[in-house]
Amino acid sequence: MTTIKDVANRAGVxxxxxxxxxxxxxxxxxxxxxxxxxxxxxxxxxxxxxARSLRSNRTDTLALVLTDITNxxxxxxxxxxxDSASAHGFSVIFCNTDEHEAKxxxxxxxxxxxxxxxxxxxxxxxxxxxxxxxxxxxxPVVVLDRKIHGVxxxxxxxxxxDGAAKLISHLLxxxxxxxxxxxxxxxxxxxxxxxxGFKIAMTKAGQEFDESLVFSGEFTVESGRQMVxxxxxxxxxxxxxxxxxxxxxxxxxxxxxxxxxxVPEDISLVCFDDIPTSHMIEPFLTVVAQPAYxxxxxxxxxxxxxxxxxxxxDFQDIVFAPELIVxxxxxxxxx
Amino acid sequence: MTTIKDVANRAGVxxxxxxxxxxxxxxxxxxxxxxxxxxxxxxxxxxxxxARSLRSNRTDTLALVLTDITNxxxxxxxxxxxDSASAHGFSVIFCNTDEHEAKxxxxxxxxxxxxxxxxxxxxxxxxxxxxxxxxxxxxPVVVLDRKIHGVxxxxxxxxxxDGAAKLISHLLxxxxxxxxxxxxxxxxxxxxxxxxGFKIAMTKAGQEFDESLVFSGEFTVESGRQMVxxxxxxxxxxxxxxxxxxxxxxxxxxxxxxxxxxVPEDISLVCFDDIPTSHMIEPFLTVVAQPAYxxxxxxxxxxxxxxxxxxxxDFQDIVFAPELIVxxxxxxxxx
DNA sequence: CTGTTAGCGCGTTCAT
DNA sequence: ATGAACGCGCTAACAG
Numbered sequence: 001m002t003t004i005k006d007v008a009n010r011a012g013v014x015x016x017x018x019x020x021x022x023x024x025x026x027x028x029x030x031x032x033x034x035x036x037x038x039x040x041x042x043x044x045x046x047x048x049x050x051a052r053s054l055r056s057n058r059t060d061t062l063a064l065v066l067t068d069i070t071n072x073x074x075x076x077x078x079x080x081x082x083d084s085a086s087a088h089g090f091s092v093i094f095c096n097t098d099e100h101e102a103k104x105x106x107x108x109x110x111x112x113x114x115x116x117x118x119x120x121x122x123x124x125x126x127x128x129x130x131x132x133x134x135x136x137x138x139x140p141v142v143v144l145d146r147k148i149h150g151v152x153x154x155x156x157x158x159x160x161x162d163g164a165a166k167l168i169s170h171l172l173x174x175x176x177x178x179x180x181x182x183x184x185x186x187x188x189x190x191x192x193x194x195x196x197g198f199k200i201a202m203t204k205a206g207q208e209f210d211e212s213l214v215f216s217g218e219f220t221v222e223s224g225r226q227m228v229x230x231x232x233x234x235x236x237x238x239x240x241x242x243x244x245x246x247x248x249x250x251x252x253x254x255x256x257x258x259x260x261x262x263v264p265e266d267i268s269l270v271c272f273d274d275i276p277t278s279h280m281i282e283p284f285l286t287v288v289a290q291p292a293y294x295x296x297x298x299x300x301x302x303x304x305x306x307x308x309x310x311x312x313x314d315f316q317d318i319v320f321a322p323e324l325i326v327x328x329x330x331x332x333x334x335x
Numbered sequence: 336m337t338t339i340k341d342v343a344n345r346a347g348v349x350x351x352x353x354x355x356x357x358x359x360x361x362x363x364x365x366x367x368x369x370x371x372x373x374x375x376x377x378x379x380x381x382x383x384x385x386a387r388s389l390r391s392n393r394t395d396t397l398a399l400v401l402t403d404i405t406n407x408x409x410x411x412x413x414x415x416x417x418d419s420a421s422a423h424g425f426s427v428i429f430c431n432t433d434e435h436e437a438k439x440x441x442x443x444x445x446x447x448x449x450x451x452x453x454x455x456x457x458x459x460x461x462x463x464x465x466x467x468x469x470x471x472x473x474x475p476v477v478v479l480d481r482k483i484h485g486v487x488x489x490x491x492x493x494x495x496x497d498g499a500a501k502l503i504s505h506l507l508x509x510x511x512x513x514x515x516x517x518x519x520x521x522x523x524x525x526x527x528x529x530x531x532g533f534k535i536a537m538t539k540a541g542q543e544f545d546e547s548l549v550f551s552g553e554f555t556v557e558s559g560r561q562m563v564x565x566x567x568x569x570x571x572x573x574x575x576x577x578x579x580x581x582x583x584x585x586x587x588x589x590x591x592x593x594x595x596x597x598v599p600e601d602i603s604l605v606c607f608d609d610i611p612t613s614h615m616i617e618p619f620l621t622v623v624a625q626p627a628y629x630x631x632x633x634x635x636x637x638x639x640x641x642x643x644x645x646x647x648x649d650f651q652d653i654v655f656a657p658e659l660i661v662x663x664x665x666x667x668x669x670x
Numbered sequence: 671c672t673g674t675t676a677g678c679g680c681g682t683t684c685a686t
Numbered sequence: 687a688t689g690a691a692c693g694c695g696c697t698a699a700c701a702g
Contacts, residue, residue: 001392001472001473044468044471044472046444046447046448046472047448048389048448048450049448049449049450050385050388050389050394050449050450051389053385054383054385054386054389057336059385059449061428061449068414069404069410069413069414069417070410070411070414072407072410072612075404075405075407075410076405078404078429079403079404079405079431082404082429082430082431083431086430086442091428091430091445091446091449092428092429093396093426093427093428094413094417094427094429095417095421095426096414096417096418107421109381110426111426112381113381113382113383113384114384114385114394114396114426115383115384115385133379136379137336137379137381138336221615246612250612250615250616253615253616254615275612275613275616277407277581277585277610277612277613278610278612278613278616278617280556280585280588280589281585281588281610281613281617281619281620282613282616282617282619284616284617285616
C-alpha cells in the first residue's frame with residue numbers, strides 16, 4: 001500500500017507537497033505538480049480516506065437505516081437517497097432492521113463507531129432515545145417516513161392520514177360501508193395515522209366505525225396472511241379491505257385466494273404504497289402511492305445540508321401528499 | 336467527541352487500559368474494568384473506528400457495486416449480501432452504476448480511497464482492468480452475475496445458458512418455432528450466454544435459428560419498449576418472445592399492449608429473472624428464476640473468507656442453476 | 671496487571 | 687513556492 005510519503009520520495013519532494021497536489025490546495029509549481037502526478041501514477045497511489053477522515057472528522061458517508069430493502073417502497077427510497085448522496089460526494093451504508101429493535105440498536109452503534117456523517121433513519125419504534133444518542137455524538141439525523149415527537153430532527157414523510165382517507169373515500173364512493181383495516185403495529189406512527197385517517201373518512205361520511213374490523217399486525221406479507229385468517233373467523237365479512245401497506249396487501253390477497261375468495265369479485269381491496277414493477281405488468285391494486293424516490297432524495301439532500309452547514313438548526317417536517325391510483329381491485333357495491 | 340484519553344483521565348488509568356477494556360484484550364482487573372466502563376458510559380464514549388482502521392488496515396466494510404438496486408433481482412441480491420455481511424460484522428456500501436462505465440469507475444476509486452475491505456462487483460462491462468486496479472491495492476473482489484475472463488477472482492452467478500435453454504425448450508414444447516429474443520447488450524456476459532442458450536436449444540430441437548429475430552438493447556424497461564417497436568416493423572411476427580431479463584419483459588409487455596397485442600393470446604412471452612412481489616399478486620410471467628438471495632449471501636461469504644483468511648488463493652466459480660417457473664404468459668400453438 | 675513509546679497516513683500551522 | 691513539526695485517536699511492542 002503506497003502512501004503519500006512514498007510518492008514524495010519518488011518525486012523528490014516533501015509529503016505535504018504531494019498532499020497539496022492531490023487536494024489542489026495551496027501553491028504548487030506546475031513543474032513539481034507534474035513530477036508528483038507522475039510518481040503517484042507510477043506507484044498506483046490511492047489517497048487514504050481513513051487518515052484524512054481522522055483529521056477532518058468527515059467520512060463522506062451516510063447511513064441508511066431502514067426496515068427492509070426488499071420492499072419496493074424502500075428500494076426506491078434507497079435509490080433516491082443514494083443518487084442524491086452520490087451527487088454530493090457521499091457514499092451510503094445501508095442496513096435492514098426488519099423493525100427489530102435489537103438489530104437496529106446494533107446497527108446504530110456500529111455506524112456511530114464508523115463515524116458516518118449523518119443518519120437517514122427509519123425508526124423501528126417510537127422511542128426518541130436512539131436519536132438522542134446519535135445527537136449526543138453531534139451527528140445529524142433525518143427521520144424518514146415516521147414522525148417521532150420530542151426530538152429536534154428533520155422529517156421527510158408522506159401524509160398517512162390523508163392517504164388513508166383518500167383510499168377510504170374511494171371505497172365509500174363505490175358504496176362500501178363495512179370496511180376492515182389490516183394495520184401495522186400501533187407503535188409505529190404511520191400505522192396509527194393510517195388508522196386515524198380511516199376513522200376520519202368514515203365518520204366524515206356519516207358512517208359508523210366498527211372497532212371489530214380493525215386488525216393489527218406487522219407490515220409484512222406473512223402478517224397479511226394471518227390477518228385474513230382472523231378475518232375469516234367472523235360470521236360476516238366486510239365488503240372491502242384496507243391494507244396499511246403493500247406487503248400486507250400481498251399477503252392478504254394470497255390468503256384470500258387460497259380460501260376461495262376473489263379480489264375484487266368477492267371483496268374489494270385497497271392499500272397504501274405502490275408496487276411499481278407489479279403494476280407495470282398488470283395494473284391491479286388500487287393504491288395511494290408515495291413519492292418514494294423523492295422522499296429518499298429529499299431526505300439525503302436535507303441531511304447533506306445539515307452536514308455541510310453544521311450551523312443550520314431549523315428543522316423541517318416535509319410531508320408529501322400521496323396520490324390515489326385507481327386500478328382494478330375494487331368493485332362497486334349496491335346499497 | 337470524547338476520546339479514549341478522556342475516558343482514561345476520568346478513570347484514572349492509561350489510555351491503553353481503556354483500549355484493553357473496550358476490546359476485551361489483555362489482562363484487566365475487574366476493579367479497574369468497572370471503573371473504566373463507568374467512565375466510558377458517563378462520557379458517552381464511542382470508539383473511533385477510523386483511528387482503529389488506520390492502524391489495523393481493516394474497515395469492516397464491503398462495497399456492493401451493482402447496476403440498479405431498483406431491479407427486484409438486485410434488491411434481493413443486496414439483501415442477501417447485507418444479511419451475510421452483517422452476520423460477519425461487516426457493513427456494506429452500495430452503489431448504482433446503471434451499467435455506466437464512467438459512474439462505475441468513479442465509484443470504484445471512491446471505494447478504494449475509503450479502504451473498503453472487499454468488493455462485491457457486478458461489472459458494467461467485460462473489461463478486466465477495474466478488477467486489476469483493485470487487486471493492485473491488494474483488495475479481494477467477488478464478481479457477481481457476470482463472468483469475466485483473464486482475472487483471478489471468485490464468481491457467483493447462475494447458468495445463463497442453461498436458463499435460457501430451459502425457457503426455449505418450454506416454448507418449443509408448446510409448439511413455438513418462430514421465437515424472438517430481446518437481449519441485453521453484447522458486451523455483457525449474461526446477454527451473450529442467454530443468446531447462446533437460445534441458439535443451442537433451438538438447434539438441438541432441430542429448429543432453424545433466425546438471426547433476424549435477435550434484438551439487442553439494454554437490460555431496461557425502456558429498451559424492452561424500443562425492441563417491440565423494432566419488432567413490429569417486421570412483416571410477420573414471431574409466436575413467442577424471450578426477454579433476457581425481467582425489465583425488458585416489463586417494457587415489452589407494456590409496448591405490446593399499447594399496440595393492441597395481448598400476452599399470451601397474441602404472443603407468448605417468457606423471461607429471465609423473477610419479479611417476486613408481482614407474481615405474488617398475479618402469477619403471470621413464465622420465467623427462469625435465479626436464487627438471488629443466495630447469490631448475494633454466498634458472494635458475501637466468499638468475500639469475507641478472502642478477507643479474514645488473506646492467504647486463501649483458490650478462486651471459485653459458483654454457478655447456480657436457474658429454475659423454470661411456469662405461469663400464464665405462454666400459450667400452446669397449433670403446428 | 672498496568673503503563674510508556676511510537677507510529678498508522680494525512681493535513682493544519684507556522685516557517686522559510 | 688516548498689518544507690518541518692505536530693497531532694487526529696488508537697493500539698502493537700515492549701517495559702515494569
